[in-house]
Amino acid sequence: MSAEERYGYLGPANTFCHQALLSIPDAPPDPVPYPSVLLALEAVRAGEIAAALVPIENSVEGGVSATLDDLTYGRPLRIVSEVLLPVQFNLYARPGTKLSEVHRVVSHPHAIAQVRQWLTTHLPDVQIVTEGSTAAGAVTVADPESGFDATVCAAVAGEANRLTALATEIADNADAVTRFVLVTRPGPPPERTSADKTTVVVFLNDDDSGSLMRMLEQFASRGVNLSRIESRPSRLVRGAYSFSIDAHGHLADERVAGALKGIKRTSREVVFLGSYPRADKVRPAVDRGHTDGDYRAANEWLAELTNP
Numbered sequence: 001m002s003a004e005e006r007y008g009y010l011g012p013a014n015t016f017c018h019q020a021l022l023s024i025p026d027a028p029p030d031p032v033p034y035p036s037v038l039l040a041l042e043a044v045r046a047g048e049i050a051a052a053l054v055p056i057e058n059s060v061e062g063g064v065s066a067t068l069d070d071l072t073y074g075r076p077l078r079i080v081s082e083v084l085l086p087v088q089f090n091l092y093a094r095p096g097t098k099l100s101e102v103h104r105v106v107s108h109p110h111a112i113a114q115v116r117q118w119l120t121t122h123l124p125d126v127q128i129v130t131e132g133s134t135a136a137g138a139v140t141v142a143d144p145e146s147g148f149d150a151t152v153c154a155a156v157a158g159e160a161n162r163l164t165a166l167a168t169e170i171a172d173n174a175d176a177v178t179r180f181v182l183v184t185r186p187g188p189p190p191e192r193t194s195a196d197k198t199t200v201v202v203f204l205n206d207d208d209s210g211s212l213m214r215m216l217e218q219f220a221s222r223g224v225n226l227s228r229i230e231s232r233p234s235r236l237v238r239g240a241y242s243f244s245i246d247a248h249g250h251l252a253d254e255r256v257a258g259a260l261k262g263i264k265r266t267s268r269e270v271v272f273l274g275s276y277p278r279a280d281k282v283r284p285a286v287d288r289g290h291t292d293g294d295y296r297a298a299n300e301w302l303a304e305l306t307n308p
């Protein structure tokens, strides 16, 4: 298989992102590791790979800013699918290390954040340094010259680097799930499945009072439910915020298209990041008056009025 047909991921091997990619049934073989989300997304833009799988959100820590911001401000890309991965963290060290000998820990910031309580209780004086991924932390710790004693990572990363678990299942929240998105160069969205999600970033006309409420009304008045809304500092206007939104439904659903058109008309800028199947396959209940059939009937009625 040529490099351009392969998928990239936040590497090195054995990151959570790698595990998530291996769970995609029809993913091409030989995925390509990248040291950061930004480099993986740039490789997609450059046509080096067909798609990249990157973390976008964690159920404990919230949005992954590097991903959200690069998708918003970088050259256009599209999300074509999502993967949910339950994440569990262990503390790994070189064989022979005791917990009392752990003074410096290295891992991905989201991993550190999700075991903070455990670290505070068991290693209150530890120095923490962040790296590009959990597996990169494991590679670092495997080197006795690294100056690091332990890492927080998945069992596969610890074992692949011949480390020993000093503690297992140390997450402050045992049910944490990370959401990854598969990103490609822009093209038509995947077919609608009736269990879909649409991701957009909206920049409001921030001088207008009530602009956030009016934006939300575009969704609410059409019966479109939101599963995520997150504000991020805007790079376009200092002191202003953008809103990163996941809405239930697909661009091909009249109610979603209607909401997007309404937002496009009334806000400063809308960045469409994709309509794609939901990983949990849950079909939203569509309230009376908001189905495609209801829109069609209303359009026919209007046509009839115009041209009896």
Ligand SMILES: O=C(O)C(=O)Cc1ccccc1
Pocket (backbone or CB within 6 Å): 010, 014, 015, 016, 017, 018, 055, 058, 087, 108, 110, 111, 132, 133, 134, 135, 178
């Ligand atoms: O570093 C990794 O293994 C990743 O895939 C990023 C990440 C880090 C912590 C929780 C979930 C994903």
